[in-house]
Amino acid sequence: MPPSFLPAAISSSLIASLLTMLVLFYVQHLNVHVRTTRCWALAYAFLVLRSACNLLAVTHAPLLVLAADMSMLAYVCFLWAGTRIFYGVTVHVMPVMLGFALAVMWLLMTFLTGATLFWRTLPVYSLAGCMLIATGLTFWRMKNDRHSLGYLALGALIFLKGVHLLDFPLLREYAGFASLGFAIGAFLDLAIGMLFMVAALLRQQEDAHRINENLLQEIQERQQVERMSKERNALFEKVFQMVPDVLAICREKDGCYLDVNRHWETVTGYSRDETLGRYSLEMNLWADPGKRPEMLAILARDGEVNNYETIYRHKLGHEYHVLISGTRFDAGSEPYIAYAMQDVTTLRQVEKLQVRAERELQEREKLLATVFQLVPDILTITRMGTGQYIDVNRNWEPMSGYTRDYVIGRTSNELNLWAKPEQRDELIARINRDGEVRDMQVSFRRRTGLVTQCRISGSKFEAGNEAYLLLSSRNIDSEIAAEATRLQVESLLRENEHKYSTLFQLSPIPLGLVDVKTDRIVEVNDVWLKEFGYARDEVVGQLTSALGFDDQLEKRKEFDLALLRDKKVDQMEIHLKPKDGARLIFVLSARLITMHNKRMCIFSLLNVTRQVEVEHEIREMTAQLEERVKSRTQNLQQANAELASAMASLRHTQDELVRAEKMAALGSLVAGVAHELNTPIGNSVTVASTLQDKTRELIQDISAGKLKRSTLDTYVDTASKGTELLMRTLGMARELIRSFKQVAVDQSSSHRRNFDLQTVLEELIVTMAPMYKNSPYSLLTDLAPGINMDSYPGPLGQIVTNFMTNALTHGFEHRASGEMRLSSHLQDNGSVQITFSDNGMGMNEHVRKRVFDPFFTTKLGQGGSGLGMNIVYNLVTGVLGGEIQLHSQPDEGTTFIMTLPLVPPQIANENNARDIEKEAGFEAGSAP
Numbered sequence: 068m069p070p071s072f073l074p075a076a077i078s079s080s081l082i083a084s085l086l087t088m089l090v091l092f093y094v095q096h097l098n099v100h101v102r103t104t105r106c107w108a109l110a111y112a113f114l115v116l117r118s119a120c121n122l123l124a125v126t127h128a129p130l131l132v133l134a135a136d137m138s139m140l141a142y143v144c145f146l147w148a149g150t151r152i153f154y155g156v157t158v159h160v161m162p163v164m165l166g167f168a169l170a171v172m173w174l175l176m177t178f179l180t181g182a183t184l185f186w187r188t189l190p191v192y193s194l195a196g197c198m199l200i201a202t203g204l205t206f207w208r209m210k211n212d213r214h215s216l217g218y219l220a221l222g223a224l225i226f227l228k229g230v231h232l233l234d235f236p237l238l239r240e241y242a243g244f245a246s247l248g249f250a251i252g253a254f255l256d257l258a259i260g261m262l263f264m265v266a267a268l269l270r271q272q273e274d275a276h277r278i279n280e281n282l283l284q285e286i287q288e289r290q291q292v293e294r295m296s297k298e299r300n301a302l303f304e305k306v307f308q309m310v311p312d313v314l315a316i317c318r319e320k321d322g323c324y325l326d327v328n329r330h331w332e333t334v335t336g337y338s339r340d341e342t343l344g345r346y347s348l349e350m351n352l353w354a355d356p357g358k359r360p361e362m363l364a365i366l367a368r369d370g371e372v373n374n375y376e377t378i379y380r381h382k383l384g385h386e387y388h389v390l391i392s393g394t395r396f397d398a399g400s401e402p403y404i405a406y407a408m409q410d411v412t413t414l415r416q417v418e419k420l421q422v423r424a425e426r427e428l429q430e431r432e433k434l435l436a437t438v439f440q441l442v443p444d445i446l447t448i449t450r451m452g453t454g455q456y457i458d459v460n461r462n463w464e465p466m467s468g469y470t471r472d473y474v475i476g477r478t479s480n481e482l483n484l485w486a487k488p489e490q491r492d493e494l495i496a497r498i499n500r501d502g503e504v505r506d507m508q509v510s511f512r513r514r515t516g517l518v519t520q521c522r523i524s525g526s527k528f529e530a531g532n533e534a535y536l537l538l539s540s541r542n543i544d545s546e547i548a549a550e551a552t553r554l555q556v557e558s559l560l561r562e563n564e565h566k567y568s569t570l571f572q573l574s575p576i577p578l579g580l581v582d583v584k585t586d587r588i589v590e591v592n593d594v595w596l597k598e599f600g601y602a603r604d605e606v607v608g609q610l611t612s613a614l615g616f617d618d619q620l621e622k623r624k625e626f627d628l629a630l631l632r633d634k635k636v637d638q639m640e641i642h643l644k645p646k647d648g649a650r651l652i653f654v655l656s657a658r659l660i661t662m663h664n665k666r667m668c669i670f671s672l673l674n675v676t677r678q679v680e681v682e683h684e685i686r687e688m689t690a691q692l693e694e695r696v697k698s699r700t701q702n703l704q705q706a707n708a709e710l711a712s713a714m715a716s717l718r719h720t721q722d723e724l725v726r727a728e729k730m731a732a733l734g735s736l737v738a739g740v741a742h743e744l745n746t747p748i749g750n751s752v753t754v755a756s757t758l759q760d761k762t763r764e765l766i767q768d769i770s771a772g773k774l775k776r777s778t779l780d781t782y783v784d785t786a787s788k789g790t791e792l793l794m795r796t797l798g799m800a801r802e803l804i805r806s807f808k809q810v811a812v813d814q815s816s817s818h819r820r821n822f823d824l825q826t827v828l829e830e831l832i833v834t835m836a837p838m839y840k841n842s843p844y845s846l847l848t849d850l851a852p853g854i855n856m857d858s859y860p861g862p863l864g865q866i867v868t869n870f871m872t873n874a875l876t877h878g879f880e881h882r883a884s885g886e887m888r889l890s891s892h893l894q895d896n897g898s899v900q901i902t903f904s905d906n907g908m909g910m911n912e913h914v915r916k917r918v919f920d921p922f923f924t925t926k927l928g929q930g931g932s933g934l935g936m937n938i939v940y941n942l943v944t945g946v947l948g949g950e951i952q953l954h955s956q957p958d959e960g961t962t963f964i965m966t967l968p969l970v971p972p973q974i975a976n977e978n979n980a981r982d983i984e985k986e987a988g989f990e991a992g993s994a995p
Contacts (some may be wrong), residue, residue: 080253081118087260106149199229336382354378451534468514486510600646849890878907904962
C-alpha cells in the first residue's frame with residue numbers, strides 16, 4: 068500500500084474511535100451499565116487520543132509517538148477494567164495502576180536513553196496485547212446460553228485486536244504495512260465498540276427479564292402459601308405430637324402450665340396430669356430457684372430467651388443440665404410463654420420443648436408454629452404424593468443454603484439435595500413399609516455444593532385426606548470427624564510406640580525391660596549390652612537370676628516391695644558384676660508399667676563407681692579440713708571477743724554523739740526563737756515608754772489647769788493606737804512562745820497524744836522560721852486540714868526539722884536561691900502521706916544508696932555526724948510505724964515521701980520508748 072495512504076488510514080481509525088466513544092457515552096447517559104460503559108467510553112477516548120498523536124506524528128515528532136503509546140496503554144487498561152466490571156469481577160485498581168506506571172516508566176526511560184523504537188515498544192505492546200487476549204478469553208468463558216454467539220464474536224474481535232497489537236511494533240516502521248494495520252485497527256475498534264454497546268443493552272434486557280421472573284415467582288409462591296395455610300392446623304397439631312423434644316406452654320401472669328407434650332414425663336419424671344395446673348417452683352424443678360427470675364427478666368426485656376442454661380431437678384431427685392429457649396406471645400387478650408427445653412447433660416442438644424396451647428384452633432396453630440421454629444433440629448414437612456415442601460423451620464437455611472421462600476413448593480430433586488439419590492428411594496420405601504424411619508444416615512448436598520452427613524428421623528401422617536411426611540434432620544459431621552480423630556489418635560499411638568522404642572535404644576543410659584510375672588528380660592538397649600559385655604542373644608529371654616543379678620538378696624527384696632507398693636523405685640544403690648567379673652556400683656531406678664496387657668518393669672542403671680570413689684576421697688579430705696577448722700575457730704573466737712569490746716566502745720561513742728547533736732539542735736532552736744522574740748518585745752517596750760511619757764505630760768497639764776480638749780483627744784488617740792500596737796506585738800510574742808513550748812515539749816519527749824496534723828506542722832514551721840526568714844530560701848506548704856492523728860508529734864517534728872536543716876545546709880549549698888515544699892494529704896487506706904521536697908543540688912546514686920546508713924555524711928569533719936537520716940529512718944519505720952521513700956537526681960532536687968498510719972502500733976513498754984527516743988535524738992544539720 069502506498070505511503071500516502073497512512074494519514075488516511077490513521078484518520079479513519081480516529082473517526083471510528085471518536086464515533087464509538089460518543090455512542091458509548093450516550094449509552095452511559097441512558098444509565099445502561101453505567102460503570103461498564105463509562106470505562107469503555109474512556110478507553111475509546113484514549114484510543115482517539117492515540118490516533119490523534121499518531122496522525123500528528125507522521126511529521127516525525129518522536130514525542131507524539133511516545134504520547135500515542137501511553138494512550139494505547141490507558142486504552143487497554145480501561146477496556147480490561149470495563150470488561151471485569153461487566154461480569155461483576157472485582158477490579159484491583161492498585162495492581163493495574165502499578166503496571167501502567169511501570170510501562171510508562173519503561174517508555175520514558177527507553178525514550179530518554181535513545182533506545183531503538185523496536186525495543187522501546189515491543190515489551191509494552193506485548194503486555195497490552197496479552198491483556199486484550201485475556202479480555203477476549205473472558206468473554207468466551209463468561210458466555211451464556213441466550214447470547215453465546217454474540218459474546219463469542221466479541222471475544223474473538225478483542226482477541227484479534229490483541230494479536231494486532233502484538234505485531235504492531237514489528238510492522239510500524241514499514242509505511243505500507245502500517246497503513247494496512249491502521250485500517251484493520253479502525254475496523255476492529257468500530258466493530259468492538261458496537262458490540263460493546265449491544266452487549267450492554269442485552270445485559271440490561273437480561274436483568275429486566277430476570278427481575279420480572281422473580282416477581283412472577285414471588286406471586287406464585289405467595290398464592291401457594293395462602294393455599295397451604297388452610298392445612299396448617301392439622302399439620303402443626305401432628306408436629307406438636309411428633310416433635311421428639313419437650314414442649315411446654317404456660318400462662319405468663321402466674322406461670323401455670325397449660326399443656327406439655329408426651330416427652331415431658333420422660334425428662335422431668337412428672338406425668339401430664341401431675342403437671343397441668345401447677346408451676347415449676349411448686350414442682351421443685353429448679354435446682355437454683357434464683358435462676359428463674361433472671362430468665363424471666365431476659366424474657367420480659369427481649370421478648371424471648373435463647374439457650375438459657377440452668378439446672379433442673381428430676382422427680383426422683385437427681386439434677387441435670389438443660390438449655391431453655393422460649394418466646395412470649397399474645398393469644399387472645401392474655402400473654403403466654405412457649406418453652407423448648409434440651410437436656411444437654413448427655414446429648415448436648417434439645418430434648419425438651421415446653422408448649423402451652425389455648426383451646427381455640429387459631430391459637431393452637433400460632434403456638435405450634437412457634438414451637439416448630441424453636442426446635443433446634445431441621446424440621447421439614449412434605450407431601451407424600453408429590454414430594455413438594457410444605458414448610459421448613461428456621462434451621463433449614465443454615466444447613467442447606469436455601470431460603471424458606473425458595474424451598475416451599477419445590478421438591479428435593481429440583482433442589483439437587485440428595486448426594487446419593489438411592490438413599491431417597493430407600494427412605495421412601497421404609498416410610499411406606501413401616502410408617503416411620505429412625506436415625507437413618509444420609510448425604511445431603513448444600514447449595515454451595517458441599518456434601519454434609521445427616522441423621523434423619525421422621526414419620527408419615529395424614530391431614531385433610533392427604534398424606535404428609537415430617538422429617539427431623541441433624542448434622543453429624545462432627546460425630547464423623549470425632550470418629551476419624553479417634554482413628555488418627557490410634558495411628559499416632561502406634562507412631563509414638565515406634566518413637567519410644569527408638570528412644571529406648573538410643574538412650575545414653577543402660578535401660579532394660581523385664582516381665583514381672585516371669586522375671587525374664589524382655590529387652591535391653593545397646594548401651595546396657597556395652598556396659599555389661601553381653602550379646603543380645605545371651606540376655607533377652609533369660610531370667611535375671613541367671614545373669615547373676617540376685618547376689619544381693621536383701622536389696623532384691625527391698626526392690627520388689629518398693630516396686631509393688633509405689634509402682635516405682637528411685638535412686639537405689641546396688642552392686643553388680645558384668646561379664647568380665649569386675650564389681651561395679653550402679654544407681655537403679657525403675658517404673659512399673661502395663662504393656663500389651665502384661666505388667667512390665669522398665670529400669671535404668673547409672674554407673675556411679677567412679678563417683679563413689681571420688682566421694683570417699685572427699686570424705687578423707689573433709690576430715691583433714693575439720694582439724695584445720697577447729698584450730699582456726701579458736702583463733703576466731705579470740706578475735707570476736709576483741710571485736711565485741713570495740714563495738715561496746717563504739718556504741719558508747721555513738722550515744723554521746725547523738726546527745727551532743729540533740730543539745731546543739733535545741734540550742735539552735737532556742738537562739739532562733741530568742742531572735743524572733745527580740746523584735747516584738749522591743750516594740751512593746753518602745754510603745755510602753757511612749758505611753759508613759761504622754762501620761763506624765765497629761766498629768767502635768769491637769770495639775771497646772773492647762774488641759775485642753777485637743778490635748779486630751781490627742782492623748783486618747785495616741786493611747787488607743789499604742790495599746791493596740793502593744794497588744795498585737797505581745798500577741799505575736801505569746802503565739803511564738805506557745806508554739807515554741809509545744810514544739811519543745813514534743814521534741815524533748817516521745818509521748819503519744821491526739822493532735823491535728825496541720826496545727827502541729829504549722830507550729831513547727833513558726834519555730835523554724837528564723838532559720839530561713841532572712842535568707843533567699845522559702846518554704847511553701849500545702850497541708851490538708853482535718854487530719855487527726857493519735858501518734859507521736861515529737862518524732863514527727865524532729866523528722867521535718869532534719870529535712871529542712873539538710874535542705875538549707877546541703878541542698879542549697881552554693882545556690883543563690885531555693886524553694887522547699889511541705890505537703891500532706893489523707894489516703895484511702897487510713898494513712899497520711901507527708902511529702903517534703905527541695906529544688907536543690909540533689910544526690911547521686913552513691914549518696915542515695917547510703918543516705919540512711921549510720922555515720923555516713925558528705926560533711927565529714929565539717930560539722931556533720933552522719934546520724935540525721937539514720938535517725939529519720941528509725942523514727943519513721945519504728946516509732947511512727949510507717950514507710951519512707953527517697954527520690955533524687957543530681958541538679959534535680961530531693962523528695963522524701965513518708966506514709967504514716969493515723970494510729971501507729973503501740974510501743975511495748977516505757978523502756979522501749981525511752982530507747983527509741985534516745986536513738987532518735989535531735990540531729991539538725993547531720994544529713995549526708
